[in-house]
Amino acid sequence: MALIKDQQLSLEHAATPELRFADWLSDGSNNADAVLANGDDDLPSLFTNASKLSMIALEFDTFADGRGFSMARMLRRAGFQGEIRAVGDVAMDRIDFMQRVGFNAFELRDDQDVTQVLSKFGEVTVHFQPSADGNGPAYMA
Amino acid sequence: MYAYNQYDQALVDQRVDQYRDQTRRYLAGEIPEDEFRILRLMNGLYIQRLAPMLRVAIPYGLMKSEQLRTMAEISRVYDKGYGHFTTRQNMQFNWPTLESVPDILADLAKVQMHAIQTSGACIRNTTTDPFAGVSADEIEDTRPWCELIRQWSSLHPEFAYLPRKFKIAVSGSASDRAASQVHDVGLHLYRNDAGEVGFEVLVGGGLGRTPVIGKTVKKFLEPQELLSYLEAVLRVYNLNGRRDNKYKARIKILVNALGVDTFGEMVEAEWEQLKGGELRLPWSEIDRVKGFFTGPDYLAVEHAQNDLADAFAQHPQFATWYRQNTRDHKQDGYRIVVVALKNQLQAPGDVSHQQMDGMAALADEFSFGELRSTHDQNLVLADVAQRDLLALWSKLQDIDLARANVGTLTDMINCPGLDFCSLANAETLVLSRQINETFDDMDYQYDIGDIQLKISGCINACGHHHVGHIGVLGVEKGGKQVYQFTLGGSANEDASLGKTLGRSIEQDQVVVVIGQILDVYVELRQTDETFLQLVRRVGFAPFKERVYGTHQRSAA
The missing domain is CATH 3.30.413.10 (Sulfite Reductase Hemoprotein, domain 1)
Known part of the structure; x- marks a missing residue:
């Protein structure tokens, strides 16, 4: 599986964690700093514990599940500066939105062409909302 | 009205390119079916029973004449020469091909229009009062x-x-x-x-x-x-x-x-x-x-106004149309004109390409080149000087849009139903035809007065039957299309949900039942009491008795 990180094909990177956030949380002695989370997790505690983590992989079980978009946005707002990796149903047609809300890494399905996916960043350059990538609405520019 | 700046224009142009690429990849087999379904829906494209349906956004129902002309042209080039205004002030085309949609979007983008977020699980077009401003x-x-x-x-x-x-x-x-x-x-x-x-x-x-x-x-x-x-x-x-x-x-x-x-x-x-x-x-x-909504350059009242008494005397039908289809304007000397898309021959909300071109021309001539679409599937010319009303009325007749039935029984809301929609359980357009044939006496409609009839072809309620004074819901029972009636709903400031009258009614009995309900109203109403007020005052018993009552059956 290829990984895109910071808008480039990443050749060396940590594997996607298998440790779920809920398990990490219940095991107080755990010193792992990368977890897997999704919209079913306890979000307030994810946000308060984010500073102890270096990577949070957010799962998209289905194409239609948009909870991860809000989670990424709120993690960045909570000050999380580590890697937010999108895993699961990460199609190229949403990668630009994902980046805007705060994801900076994307695990691709094997059938996806990396060059084509990379071309999807910035496909629409005009934004009317403030977002995690620091770009404010166009009219405020 | 609002005019795009370079950012708005760039957004819709880039969105056209993006959707064109998505369509190309889908047709090349590069996007799975269920993924593309979500992508096309976010761009207003449904796959209906007979063909795709494209829903075009009309932000808060406001249009320039050139935008309506473009939609007329789109209906000629890519569709069957007509369009349909929805209850959320948008426009639907029922017959485009999936392959042609990127070209349609490109044509729309040239006049500052798009189909972004007209469907799908996202924030849809914001709607508002068609008389805003x-x-x-x-x-x-x-x-x-x-x-x-x-x-x-x-x-x-x-x-x-x-x-x-x-x-x-x-x-x-x-x-x-x-x-x-x-x-x-x-x-x-x-x-x-x-x-x-x-x-x-x-x-x-x-x-x-x-x-x-x-x-x-x-x-x-x-x-x-x-x-x-x-x-x-x-x-x-x-x-x-x-x-x-x-x-x-x-x-x-x-x-x-x-x-x-x-x-x-x-x-x-x-x-x-x-x-x-x-x-x-x-x-x-x-x-x-x-600053985009400061209002047009109105004429001074002495130039806008003229005495309509002679015109009313010469053209009684014009007087009726004035009473029924125009509304008070905040500017002295002006009227708001509602153009009902509810004539006898077309489905509610449908508009032919000739009518679109015609309305665009009338907007240019009489209403500062702007139009609005309404929640109840009509059009509005918002700024017509009183002195122009007679000429406007006369020209509306040329395009079959002068029917003076705004607010009456035949000014109904109607979803497209089983004739087009893949979700529907029952036909609805047959009902609007029957209602128009049965209740064709306008004086009867005026006597009934303000009434909102709303018809949906399935439980998804695109025809808003729950909030009709009279609501009709088509359902399928045992292979037959039957219709449930609700009474007492309203979508206005006194909003309420209608309640079910009783067991469902067969298709050929729907107009009979509407007639019975109206008879009860005529018999029981007090001076100036509207249908809705009466339902709220007397409750359901007299209506149930008339529609389902046993005395009628035993008398027969």
Whole structure:
């Protein structure tokens, strides 16, 4: 599986964690700093514990599940500066939105062409909302 | 009205290219079917029973004549020469091919139009009062706020994959002409006791399988924080709305499950983090957008007005049309003209390409080149000088759009039903035809007076039957199409949900039952009592007795 990180094909990177956030949380002695989370997790505690983590992989079980978009946005707002990796149903047609809300890494399905996916960043350059990538609405520019 | 700047134009142009590439990859087999389904829906493209259907956004129902002309041209080139106005002020084309949609979008982009977020589980086109900015009873013009919401919601990266669709309506008058209480969010612009203008925010209204009247979640919202508050509502919904069952995924279900107080507390907690931040609208931006809605160059009253008494005497039908289809304007010497898309020969809301071109020309000649579409599937020329009314009426006759039936029984809302829609269980267009044939006596309709008949072909309620004074819902039972009646609904400021009258009615009996219901009204009404007032006063018993009563059967 290829990984895109910071808008480039990443050749060396940590594997996607298998440790779920809920398990990490219940095991107080755990010193792992990368977890897997999704919209079913306890979000307030994810946000308060984010500073102890270096990577949070957010799962998209289905194409239609948009909870991860809000989670990424709120993690960045909570000050999380580590890697937010999108895993699961990460199609190229949403990668630009994902980046805007705060994801900076994307695990691709094997059938996806990396060059084509990379071309999807910035496909629409005009934004009317403030977002995690620091770009404010166009009219405020 | 609002005119695109370079940012708006770039957004729709780039969106056309993006969708063109998505269509190309889908046709080349590079995008799985269910993925493309979500992508095309976000761009207003359904696959219907007979062909795809493309829904084009008309932001808050406002159009320039050249935009309507472009839609006429699109209907000629890519469709069968007509279009259909929906209850959310949009335009639908029923026969384009999937392959042609990118070209249609490119044509639309040339006149500052698009189909972005006209379907799918995202924030839909914001709707409003079709008389915004011109009605005599207005507190504050809703259009600048609708435009601000349009911009904020367009390609919002966080809210493209919501649990379900999300509809916002804005009202700014004492009379609610935007059905704001049956929207996911209803916004009421009003002036509080301190004299400040702000929003009352309603949440969790809606129709469909579970009809609900919206509940107040915020009594007074400072207008500069409109977008931050909406963002908080959407974020709470996106994270907490149900995703396991699409019939329980609308925000109304979440609000009912939590209770509006708890839901409101969650929104407040999120809003605490947002208000005063980047989403707070600076007055410079509000004023910039308001600057697009300052109103046209009205004639002085002595030039706009003329005495219509002679015209009324010479053309009694013109007098009737004036009474029935025009409304008071805030500007002396002007009238608001409602053009009913409800003649005997066309489905409610349908409009031919000749009529579109004709209406565009009339807008240019008589109403500063602008038009509006309405929640009840009509068109509005908002700024017509009184001296032009006779000429306008005469030219409307040339395109079969002078029927003086606004607000009457035949000014009904009607979804396309089984003739087009893949969700429908029953035909609806046959009913509007029968109703037009049966109740063709206009004097009878005028005598019945204000009445809202709303017909849906399935439980998804696109025809808003729950909020019709008379609602008709088509269902399938044992292979037959039958119809359930509801009475007493309203989508206006006195919003209420109709209640079921009794067992369902066979298709060929629907007009009979409507006639019986109206007979009861005529017999029992008091002076000046409308149909809805009577239903609320006398209840269902006399109607049940007439429609289902045993004495009739035993007498036969």
